[in-house]
Amino acid sequence: MDFGAPARPVPAMVADALRSGGARCQQRAAAVGPSLAGEAERLTWLGTVGVAASEVVLLHREPDGHEWLVTRPPPGTPASAGEHHFDPQGLVLGVARLLRQVHTLPVEDCPFMTDTDGLVAAARLRTETGVVPAVGFDEAYRGFEPADLLERVLAIRPEEGGDPVVIHGAPYLEHLWLDRGQTGGVAGVGCLGVGDLHLDLAIVARSLVAHLGPEAVAAFLEAYDRAAPDDPAQPSLLRLDFFAALSQFLPGPGD
Numbered sequence: 001m002d003f004g005a006p007a008r009p010v011p012a013m014v015a016d017a018l019r020s021g022g023a024r025c026q027q028r029a030a031a032v033g034p035s036l037a038g039e040a041e042r043l044t045w046l047g048t049v050g051v052a053a054s055e056v057v058l059l060h061r062e063p064d065g066h067e068w069l070v071t072r073p074p075p076g077t078p079a080s081a082g083e084h085h086f087d088p089q090g091l092v093l094g095v096a097r098l099l100r101q102v103h104t105l106p107v108e109d110c111p112f113m114t115d116t117d118g119l120v121a122a123a124r125l126r127t128e129t130g131v132v133p134a135v136g137f138d139e140a141y142r143g144f145e146p147a148d149l150l151e152r153v154l155a156i157r158p159e160e161g162g163d164p165v166v167i168h169g170a171p172y173l174e175h176l177w178l179d180r181g182q183t184g185g186v187a188g189v190g191c192l193g194v195g196d197l198h199l200d201l202a203i204v205a206r207s208l209v210a211h212l213g214p215e216a217v218a219a220f221l222e223a224y225d226r227a228a229p230d231d232p233a234q235p236s237l238l239r240l241d242f243f244a245a246l247s248q249f250l251p252g253p254g255d
Contacts, residue, residue: 030065052185074185
């Protein structure tokens with residue numbers, strides 16, 4: 001079980017859901033990070049638009065606002081699993097196809113938003129409440145205190161622009177599942193919504209560096225481009241740099 005809050009007794013209905021086939025259990029205290037109810041809504045919506053995702057087994061909210069979410073994972077295993085690292089080319093291709101599947105969903109049909117202003121506000125709140133440890137920063141940002149780094153990051157924020165797409169919001173390899181090298185499905189979609197695709201590309205790049213090394217990033221971007229050859233848009237390096245830095249302050253794969 002994956003618990004995102006201090007331990008407390010497991011409600012009987014949560015235990016029953018786990019026994020009946022739920023494989024992952026998250027809990028979250030009120031007002032700590034994106035709500036699990038919001039994640040459950042997003043998972044359910046993905047099912048209606050043909051994207052394989054974790055299946056909601058139970059959402060339970062206690063009187064004090066504490067939430068429990070029990071889910072059944074999509075087919076396969078996370079792209080972060082060692083079994084996929086023996087075929088890095090297949091890994092990056094599967095991840096690219098899965099991300100493109102999300103990015104090509106009709107924006108007008110998506111009821112959720114992941115706008116940059118909201119991401120910045122979340123980063124400020126997490127910094128002010130002390131839940132962003134400097135030791136968790138990528139190597140390039142270590143040595144900065146969170147508040148100082150955040151101000152430097154916001155100083156390089158690019159102007160709004162580009163066409164919004166439906167983004168995953170936290171596409172770490174732990175949240176992208178592959179089934180024998182094919183797209184399995186998505187998990188961890190509490191931040192899914194209409195937003196800037198550079199957030200997704202930056203987070204995938206960070207995760208690939210952590211698991212496979214920096215050489216995997218170029219291979220991923222090439223595979224992402226091949227997954228939709230008719231799309232003339234090219235990622236902006238400035239926007240990628242900004243979102244890579246901003247993502248240091250947002251929930252990670254274990255949050």
